Amino acid sequence: MSLKKRLILSNIGMVVIPILALIIVELAAGYLFFYVLERKPEGEDMQVFQTFRFAAMIVILAITTGILTYSISRSILKPIEILTITAKKISEGDLNHSCASDQKHELGQLSNTFEDMRLKLKKAAAVQQQYEVSRQELIASISHDLKTPLTSIKGYVSGIQDGVAGTPEKLNRYLSKIEKNAHEMDVLIDELFLYSKLDLEKIPFAFENVKLDDYFHDFIEELSLTLEQEQGKAVLIYDPLQTYIVEADREKLNRVVMNISQNSLKYMDKSVKDIQIILSGREKEVQVEIKDNGSGIRKKDIDHIFDSFYRTDESRNSSTGGTGLGLSIAKKIIEKHGGKIWAASEPGVGTSIYFTLKKVNEREENIDN
Numbered sequence: 001m002s003l004k005k006r007l008i009l010s011n012i013g014m015v016v017i018p019i020l021a022l023i024i025v026e027l028a029a030g031y032l033f034f035y036v037l038e039r040k041p042e043g044e045d046m047q048v049f050q051t052f053r054f055a056a057m058i059v060i061l062a063i064t065t066g067i068l069t070y071s072i073s074r075s076i077l078k079p080i081e082i083l084t085i086t087a088k089k090i091s092e093g094d095l096n097h098s099c100a101s102d103q104k105h106e107l108g109q110l111s112n113t114f115e116d117m118r119l120k121l122k123k124a125a126a127v128q129q130q131y132e133v134s135r136q137e138l139i140a141s142i143s144h145d146l147k148t149p150l151t152s153i154k155g156y157v158s159g160i161q162d163g164v165a166g167t168p169e170k171l172n173r174y175l176s177k178i179e180k181n182a183h184e185m186d187v188l189i190d191e192l193f194l195y196s197k198l199d200l201e202k203i204p205f206a207f208e209n210v211k212l213d214d215y216f217h218d219f220i221e222e223l224s225l226t227l228e229q230e231q232g233k234a235v236l237i238y239d240p241l242q243t244y245i246v247e248a249d250r251e252k253l254n255r256v257v258m259n260i261s262q263n264s265l266k267y268m269d270k271s272v273k274d275i276q277i278i279l280s281g282r283e284k285e286v287q288v289e290i291k292d293n294g295s296g297i298r299k300k301d302i303d304h305i306f307d308s309f310y311r312t313d314e315s316r317n318s319s320t321g322g323t324g325l326g327l328s329i330a331k332k333i334i335e336k337h338g339g340k341i342w343a344a345s346e347p348g349v350g351t352s353i354y355f356t357l358k359k360v361n362e363r364e365e366n367i368d369n
Helices: 003-036 043-091 106-161 168-199 210-229 250-266 326-336 362-368
Strands: 209-210 233-237 245-248 276-282 285-292 342-346 349-357
Touching: 003 043, 043 106, 043 245, 106 168, 168 326, 209 210, 209 250, 210 233, 210 250, 210 276, 245 250, 245 349, 250 276, 250 285, 250 326, 250 349, 326 342, 326 349
Parallel strands: 233 276
Antiparallel strands: 209 245, 276 285, 285 349, 342 349
């Protein structure tokens, strides 16, 4: 019941209840006083009865007013008290004090609205805390990954300055190492710059209609040249009767495909390297699968490979190298396209990276053309 109805009924009750109670008390008292006790309705006896009736009226009014006032004030003041306590707790940083109410009146609704706000603040605080932890981990990872090549460069430079590289061959080898480490730092900085701009949504996306079958035909040709040198092959699998036109930023899509394929090539341990790109058309999206026959990923790692700086290598200085940001960047780009990205893998057999892109309606495509 709403507070408005309660107040109206309370006011009516403060008038009606005392009148009814007074009539009942007066009838009962009159019967007891004049018939049972055989007092006369005049003189001193009547004065005593009038005094009793007046006292009864005051008592009835006091009791009725007290009960109704307590009932109404409790339904109003109790929720306000709980809200006040909760607001104070929140101001002190304590988001664990609940103010949920099972009452249906306005203050009950206000309490539940305040409770929803508290829960959202608590969730936001948890997200902020996780973000802070991630930020600290990111800084630690950046520091580590920049310090490793920088330390190597300083070592080689010191060697050159101290005359350790005494021959032209050794000097060239030292300079090549310096160049290699400087290049690794440059790549890491570029990846970090792209990652941070994607995270801050500072990179514009130029969406256009892209025919994925034609796009991957060109990509497979380039990839095959790389794999031929290592007796490998790259294959595109799709249904030529279907259309695979999607809305995508071609440049960003290139980055996604390159990051995934480079990651696949990095972990291939078979004598014959094999990469398959499989297109699957659906009603509203196209699914792309990039499948390799590499070393595979352990089950405990599969859910984390899209995390920033996550590597499945036990050592950060493994021979595979890499910044640990490639798949994180791919995930952010695909999500900006409104798609999803995930992985499936079997250790020793290979890994498949899947992602989806929004499909362009054939009717819309015909209109555009």
